[in-house]
Amino acid sequence: MVDAWPASLPSYLLVDGYSEGIGDGRVRSQTDMGPPKVRRRSSAMPKTLQGRMLMTGAQLATLQSFVETTLVGGSLPFTFTDPVTRGSILVRFAGSLPSWTGRGGDTYAVALELEVLP
């Protein structure tokens, strides 16, 4: 059973910094003239999902424990709430693990870089 994003953490991403994209499973070969040739190369590609969340210090500690212990250093996938459809999606941390900056007081802005698994 895949672990779920902790219920005590926010499930909404901030509008500022949110981006989502379609996984590119095509191969394009550039021709000398005319439009390039395009072929589908893979049936399933991960989609990108990036965004930021505001967390308290206690929530940040929960996130660190979730990433380091539950997800074994961020290597395992987990279920997350789709920011648009609010359905459950299977995701994994992509290129970088969560990072955060202080916003003053007990508030932190946490940046998430996820890949939505097909």
Added chain:
Amino acid sequence: MSRTVSLTFREAMNSQESADVIIALLTISHPSYAEPLRLSSDPTTRLSETPIQYGTVSRGETYLFCPFSASLPDDVGERAPTARLMLENVSRDLVTLIRSMPSPASATIELVLASSPDAVEIEYPSFQVRNASYNANVLTLELSIDALTDEPFPAGTFNPSSFPGLF
């Protein structure tokens, strides 16, 4: 050598844009394996979540997704055809399997379309895993057909290397 492939496959190969994915299925079998090792180059469907695993189901058999690039066998007159496979060595299970083979395993490469995975379009059967090398990232397998041209003819000659007691 001419080869018969389906019209769909030919269209997928020659058209300007094609939505069909060409999948390479690799089967490695050895008498010491209880089940052949079946690998697919495409994550067609998700097979399980823990551990997360993708694969292709073809003719009732499940081929696990393992990204690999293949240079398909050549067709040169002077020597036996050889193929080369480079597999991503992310999980090191394959190295254990390859190292456990006491003799060359046999390998089959089949090309199918994702839209009809049960129909084998091109098959390269009866290859032998001649050489396997690996590092932290890539496992390289060299496949070749048993080269009958390398066998001596006539089979036995009375020479110092075959019958040293005579000399």
